[in-house]
Every structure is written in structure tokens, then in C-alpha cells.
Amino acid sequence: xxxxxxxxxxxxxNNIVLMRFLGLCPFFGVSSKIETAIGMGMSVIFVMTxxxxxxxxxxxYILIPFDLIYLRTVVFILVIxxxxxxxxxxxxxxIPGLYSxxxxxxxxxxxNCAILGVAFLNIDSDFGLISSxxxxxxxxxxxxxxxxLIAGIRERLENAPIPDALKGLPISFITAALMxxxxxxxxxxxxxxx
Amino acid sequence: MKQTFLDGIIKNNMVLVLAIxxxxxxxxxxxxxxxxxxxxxxxxxxxxxxxxxxLLRNIIPKxxxxxxxxxxxxxxxxxxxxxxxxxxxxxxRQLGVFVPLIVVNCGILxxxxxxxxxxxPHYSVMDGLGIGLGFTIILFLMGTIREILGQGVWLSIxxxxxxxxxxxxxxxxxxxxxxxLPPGGFLAIALLMGLFNHIRMHK
Amino acid sequence: MKNKIREVSVLFIVAIVSAFLLSFVxxxxxxxxxxxxxxxxxxxxxxxxxxxxxxFETVKNDTLWKVYKGEAIVGIVFRNGRRGYSSLIRPIVGxxxxxxxxxxxIPKEGLAETPGLGxxxxxxxxxxxFSGLTLGEIWLRGDNENGKxxxxxxxxxxxxxxxxxxxxxxxxxxxxxxxxxxxGEWYVDDLIQLSGVEDVEELIEDRLWKAKDRFVYLSYxxxxxxxxxxxxxxxxxxVLAIHIQCPEEGMEETPGYGTMVASIEFESRFDNxxxxxxxxxxxxxxxTMTCEAVKKAIKSGYEELMGGSE
Numbered sequence: 102x103x104x105x106x107x108x109x110x111x112x113x114x115n116n117i118v119l120m121r122f123l124g125l126c127p128f129f130g131v132s133s134k135i136e137t138a139i140g141m142g143m144s145v146i147f148v149m150t151x152x153x154x155x156x157x158x159x160x161x162y163i164l165i166p167f168d169l170i171y172l173r174t175v176v177f178i179l180v181i182x183x184x185x186x187x188x189x190x191x192x193x194x195x196i197p198g199l200y201s202x203x204x205x206x207x208x209x210x211x212x213n214c215a216i217l218g219v220a221f222l223n224i225d226s227d228f229g230l231i232s233s234x235x236x237x238x239x240x241x242x243x244x245x246x247x248x249x250l251i252a253g254i255r256e257r258l259e260n261a262p263i264p265d266a267l268k269g270l271p272i273s274f275i276t277a278a279l280m281x282x283x284x285x286x287x288x289x290x291x292x293x294x295x
Numbered sequence: 296m297k298q299t300f301l302d303g304i305i306k307n308n309m310v311l312v313l314a315i316x317x318x319x320x321x322x323x324x325x326x327x328x329x330x331x332x333x334x335x336x337x338x339x340x341x342x343x344x345x346x347x348x349x350l351l352r353n354i355i356p357k358x359x360x361x362x363x364x365x366x367x368x369x370x371x372x373x374x375x376x377x378x379x380x381x382x383x384x385x386x387x388r389q390l391g392v393f394v395p396l397i398v399v400n401c402g403i404l405x406x407x408x409x410x411x412x413x414x415x416p417h418y419s420v421m422d423g424l425g426i427g428l429g430f431t432i433i434l435f436l437m438g439t440i441r442e443i444l445g446q447g448v449w450l451s452i453x454x455x456x457x458x459x460x461x462x463x464x465x466x467x468x469x470x471x472x473x474x475x476l477p478p479g480g481f482l483a484i485a486l487l488m489g490l491f492n493h494i495r496m497h498k
Numbered sequence: 499m500k501n502k503i504r505e506v507s508v509l510f511i512v513a514i515v516s517a518f519l520l521s522f523v524x525x526x527x528x529x530x531x532x533x534x535x536x537x538x539x540x541x542x543x544x545x546x547x548x549x550x551x552x553x554f555e556t557v558k559n560d561t562l563w564k565v566y567k568g569e570a571i572v573g574i575v576f577r578n579g580r581r582g583y584s585s586l587i588r589p590i591v592g593x594x595x596x597x598x599x600x601x602x603x604i605p606k607e608g609l610a611e612t613p614g615l616g617x618x619x620x621x622x623x624x625x626x627x628f629s630g631l632t633l634g635e636i637w638l639r640g641d642n643e644n645g646k647x648x649x650x651x652x653x654x655x656x657x658x659x660x661x662x663x664x665x666x667x668x669x670x671x672x673x674x675x676x677x678x679x680x681x682g683e684w685y686v687d688d689l690i691q692l693s694g695v696e697d698v699e700e701l702i703e704d705r706l707w708k709a710k711d712r713f714v715y716l717s718y719x720x721x722x723x724x725x726x727x728x729x730x731x732x733x734x735x736x737v738l739a740i741h742i743q744c745p746e747e748g749m750e751e752t753p754g755y756g757t758m759v760a761s762i763e764f765e766s767r768f769d770n771x772x773x774x775x776x777x778x779x780x781x782x783x784x785x786t787m788t789c790e791a792v793k794k795a796i797k798s799g800y801e802e803l804m805g806g807s808e
Contacts, residue, residue, distance in 0.1 A: 122322035171524035278481035356505035
């Protein structure tokens with residue numbers, strides 16, 4: 102698959118949140134305001150790309166040659182957790198501007214299953230380095246897109262008359278269901294499918 | 296102890312109350328059987344990691360507790376993953392990447408940090424069982440709703456059992472396919488959560 | 499300080515114990531996982547080529563197997579994928595020596611087509627339609643006048659993908675049926691000459707080799723009356739040199755016409771040509787079909803073997 106198709110596929114057709122159900126916790130947790138949604142999305146783009154590059158090299162050049170693939174889960178999650186910690190410290194000291202924008206989201210990212218999920222999907226799909234990076238960036242952009250869209254909708258829902266039992270999360274789920282329905286319309290787009 | 300167990304199922308229900316563990320709850324529940332399978336895997340990981348962390352709670356240093364928790368949890372997750380691949384390969388394929396992703400289910404790390412690090416082993420095991428069972432029940436319910444509406448059958452097991460016909464042949468051939476596609480997952484959980492809130496409000 | 503060491507050593511010990519435990523679990527489950535995989539594979543191969551007296555030999559893992567009865571090749575089984583509506587449809591196809599489909603099998607595992615619609619490609623009646631068909635007939639009835647496959651109502655994308663997967667796979671792998679030519683390793687001497695070094699590394703059996711700075715691949719294209727083999731050495735996107743199978747090596751094109759392409763003069767026209775410009779190379783008059791076959795072989799081999807490897 103060409104890189105452009107890979108991008109469209111990961112960004113829209115197989116949107117990581119709405120179609121693959123990865124990263125749902127932040128999707129519902131930090132999507133009440135567009136501003137925070139953008140901050141979270143940016144942090145995910147950053148961490149996902151970096152962690153994909155690191156885990157790709159680790160898997161290809163350490164885990165496979167030494168026949169240690171059974172340590173995959175342990176190693177990947179440790180790498181991601183340390184990367185996030187490191188980034189937090191680094192931003193705090195070196196780039197305070199970026200830290201004030203993204204800092205509060207970083208600790209939440211370790212348990213964002215989209216990051217680890219994309220690392221696994223890259224390996225399961227046997228992607229090369231470039232494809233992996235493109236896949237990671239476009240998945241993360243898809244995450245940002247879905248997050249910003251739902252945040253926009255939720256801001257408007259605040260004043261809408263909603264049955265008491267559905268207030269809060271349930272109505273967000275219904276919103277997400279309608280968004281997923283809309284995204285389902287992308288399948289078949291440019292010959293791509295779910 | 297009994298209270299710990301019951302709290303885990305209802306008051307601290309992972310999906311409906313705490314809204315965590317959503318990814319597997321939505322992704323794998325296209326059938327009731329998948330829901331149970333995923334639930335069992337989570338119960339195993341929760342019980343054993345809770346037990347071990349509780350046993351080691353006086354040895355585990357406070358500063359390094361998170362990485363140690365992560366290593367322990369991911370070890371049990373990998374054990375489940377390989378065991379399922381070996382002994383229930385069709386189920387393992389259905390659940391796919393969501394089995395190793397149990398690692399990042401914030402519920403499990405949350406229980407390690409919030410409960411078993413502070414409580415003795417027998418309570419921690421009960422807590423793990425309760426939370427895990429509460430999770431499994433929700434997954435089973437989601438799977439039931441989606442499978443019955445989406446495929447017209449209930450409790451089908453690939454290659455073993457075709458499932459009970461619920462609304463008869465005619466429905467099976469023209470079922471609400473949407474329910475087993477991604478939007479159906481969101482709809483099912485919205486309905487379940489709304490119902491749960493409704494019952495709570497009118498109790 | 500002492501405390502720090504103690505703390506770190508706890509983490510270290512937990513990690514070591516974890517690694518040992520996992521290696522134990524891995525060693526014990528790996529044979530079971532592999533046994534299940536090979537058992538399912540063999541069952542599936544037998545379903546696609548139902549004959550109790552044959553045995554299968556893997557040519558390319560999970561993609562191509564040769565079917566032997568005693569010493570003789572009686573067919574092939576291949577697996578070829580095509581995107582369906584929502585997942586990759588990868589039928590397992592048995593083909594007899596005459597190039598007819600014996601049986602196809604679309605395993606449910608890993609397939610995520612719409613249940614009740616696209617998933618119907620795994621039903622018996624759909625798959626049975628393929629038995630006995632030849633290349634030109636493997637189309638949906640509506641798509642080609644020779645087509646003999648009835649699509650599934652309301653699941654045209656999945657049916658079309660399954661049909662295309664069978665057809666394109668047959669096109670791609672049928673050269674393996676002509677056992678004589680492929681079996682006789684006509685290209686061995688030329689391989690050394692084209693790769694420039696003595697010790698080449700075989701990446702895919704009988705198909706792809708790696709020499710010091712270049713790849714050499716073997717590909718076949720359909721000519722006027724037969725399959726024409728071409729050995730291509732390539733560096734990045736540039737063809738360095740090719741060798742075309744000559745009549746002495748089993749090429750069966752029309753003598754005096756098609757066979758003309760197997761000349762050093764024609765071969766040298768491809769030296770240092772960018773892969774995208776292969777079509778620009780002048781053909782030989784009187785051997786247009788065979789020249790086309792050579793170009794097709796170069797391009798299809800490049801796409802199949804070099805395209806996906808980055």
C-alpha cells in the first residue's frame with residue numbers, strides 16, 4: 102500500500118478511536134473543551150511518533166535477534182512509560198512554553214492504549230520504518246480529529262435538553278456512535294476498507 | 296470481605312461507574328462469548344497481580360512502585376496472551392491486540408495502586424475477583440445485546456456451537472448489522488449506562 | 499544511598515523473575531501454538547486439494563505450496579489476498595496441473611466482513627462455484643461475459659474481492675505449474691553471471707536472491723504460447739541486466755520469431771533502464787508478444803518481490 106493510502110486509511114477509514122476503539126479513555130475523558138482536546142491530541146501525535154520509532158528499532162534489532170519476543174509487552178510498556186516521564190522532565194527544564202501547553206496531558210498518555218496499540222499494530226502488520234512512522238502520525242492525527250470533533254459537539258450539548266439518565270457519558274457515547282456511523286461512510290473510499 | 300467483592304461488582308464497576316477499560320469493552324463485544332473470554336483474561340490478570348502486589352507490598356519501594364507494578368501486570372498479561380494463543384486459538388484471534396493491551400487498562404494499575412498496595416492479600420484477591428467479575432458481566436451484557444440484535448443468535452462459539460436462535464431464522468437473515476459494526480458498540484454501552492443511571496436514580 | 503541500591507535491586511529482581519517466568523511460559527506454549535498452526539494449515543491445504551495420496555511442499559510460507567504425488571507435481575495450492583469490504587480476504591486455492599481450480603477455501607479466521615452479508619463468502623455454495631473453473635472464467639457474471647461466479651446479494655464488494663483474489667493469484671502463481679521448466683534450474687549459470695559474485699544469498703526459493711550490491715529475481719511473463727522466464731538483476735529502481743530464458747533452457751515460443759528475444763542484443767536493451775521506463779524499450783518486430791512477456795515479467799516480478807520490501 103502506498104504511503105498516501107496508508108495515511109488515508111489510518112486517518113479516516115480505520116480511524117483509531119472510532120473504528121478501532123483505541124484510546125477511548127482520553128477520548129471521553131478530555132473532550133469537554135476544544136482547547137484541551139487540541140492539547141491532548143498534540144501530545145499524542147508527539148509521543149506516538151517517538152514511541153513508534155523507538156519500539157520499532159527495539160523490536161527489530163534487539164527482541165528478534167535475541168529471540169526475546171515474549172518480552173514484547175513488558176518492554177514496550179516500560180519504554181513508553183519511561184519516554185513519557187523523560188519528556189515531561191525535559192519539557193519542564195528545556196521548553197517551558199511547550200510544557201505549559203502539553204505538560205498536564207503527558208502523565209495521562211502512558212495508559213492511553215492507542216500508543217501501545219499502534220506499536221503492536223505496526224509489528225503485526227510487518228511495517229517497515231517509514232510505513233510505521235506514517236502509520237503512527239496518521240493514526241495520531243485521526244485521534245486529534247476525532248477528539249476535536251467530539252469536543253465541539255459536546256460543547257454545544259451542554260445546554261441541550263437531555264434526559265437525566267443520559268446526561269454525561271451516555272450522551273457522549275451516543276454522539277460517538279453517530280460519529281462512527283459517519284466515519285463508516287469512508288469505508289470503500291479510494292478502495293480502502295476497515 | 297464479602298463487601299469488598301460486591302463493591303467491586305457494582306459500586307466500583309469498572310465500565311459503568313469508573314468508565315475505564317472502555318476500549319476492550321467496545322472492541323471485542325461483537326459476541327457474548329468474546330465478552331466472556333476477554334472478561335476471564337482480565338479476571339486472571341487482576342487477581343494474580345493484586346495478590347502478588349499485596350504480598351510484596353512491604354518490600355516494594357514507594358518511589359519505584361509504578362514501574363514494578365507495570366512489570367508485574369505485564370508479566371501476567373503475557374502469560375494470559377500465550378496461554379490463550381496455545382489453548383483457545385480461535386478466541387485469541389478474535390480478541391487480537393486487545394489481549395496484550397490489558398496492560399494499559401487503567402483499571403488494573405489503578406487497583407494495584409489504590410487497593411492491593413494498601414491491603415492484605417485475601418482482601419486484594421477478593422477485590423480483584425469482584426472488579427474482574429463486574430467487568431466480565433458488563434462485557435457479557437454488551438456482547439449479548441450486540442450479538443442478539445446484530446446476528447440474531449446468542450452465545451455462538453466459532454467452530455463449536457452455532458448459538459441459540461433468538462428471533463428465528465427470518466431475523467437472522469436480516470439482522471441489525473449496525474450493532475456489530477463500530478457504531479453499535481457505542482450505542483450498546485450508551486444504552487447500558489443510561490439504564491444503569493436510570494435504575495440508580497429511581498431506587 | 500544504601501536505600502537507593504535496595505530499591506533499585508527490588509525492581510531488578512522483579513524484572514529478572516518476570517523474564518524467567520515468561521521465557522518458561524513461552525517455551526512451553528510455543529510448540530502448542532506452532533502445532534495448532536501447522537495442523538490447521540495441513541487441514542486447510544487438504545481441503546483445497548482433496549486427495550489422500552498427495553503431500554505438500556512449502557515454496558513460500560503461507561503463500562505457495564507445491565502438491566506432489568510421489569515424485570510428480572500434480573498441482574499447486576496458493577493463498578492470495580485481496581481487500582474486501584472490511585478485511586483482507588485470503589482464499590486458499592488448489593489448482594491442478596491443467597490450471598483448473600480444484601477447490602477454494604476461505605477461512606473464517608481473521609476475516610471481518612459484515613456478518614450476514616460479506617461473511618457469506620465463507621459459505622459452501624459460494625466457494626463451490628469455483629471448482630473446475632479456468633483463469634478466464636473466474637469473474638463475477640456481471641463483470642465479465644465469461645464469468646461463472648454468482649455474487650452474493652448485497653455483498654458485491656466481498657464477492658468481487660474473493661473472486662479477484664482467486665483470479666489474480668492463479669495468474670501470479672500458475673507459472674509454478676509448468677514443473678519441467680521451473681524444476682530444471684536453467685538459470686543457475688546465468689544467476690552467477692548476473693549477480694557478479696559467486697556466493698548469492700537465496701531470499702525466496704527459486705525466486706529472489708541477494709548479491710553484494712543488488713538483487714536478482716526470477717519472474718515469468720505470459721508470451722505468445724508459453725511462459726517466458728526472465729532473470730533480472732536490479733539495483734534500487736534500475737535494471738542492471740537481464741537474461742531471457744533461451745530455447746536450450748526450455749523456452750517454448752515460436753521458433754524463429756518469439757525465440758529471437760533470447761539474444762544478447764535484445765537483452766542489452768534493458769541494461770541500466772529505470773524500472774518505470776521498461777515499457778519504452780523497443781520491441782523486436784515479429785516477436786511483439788514475447789517482448790511484451792519479457793517486460794511484463796520484469797515489472798510483475800519487481801512489484802511482487804521488490805515493491806513490498808521497502
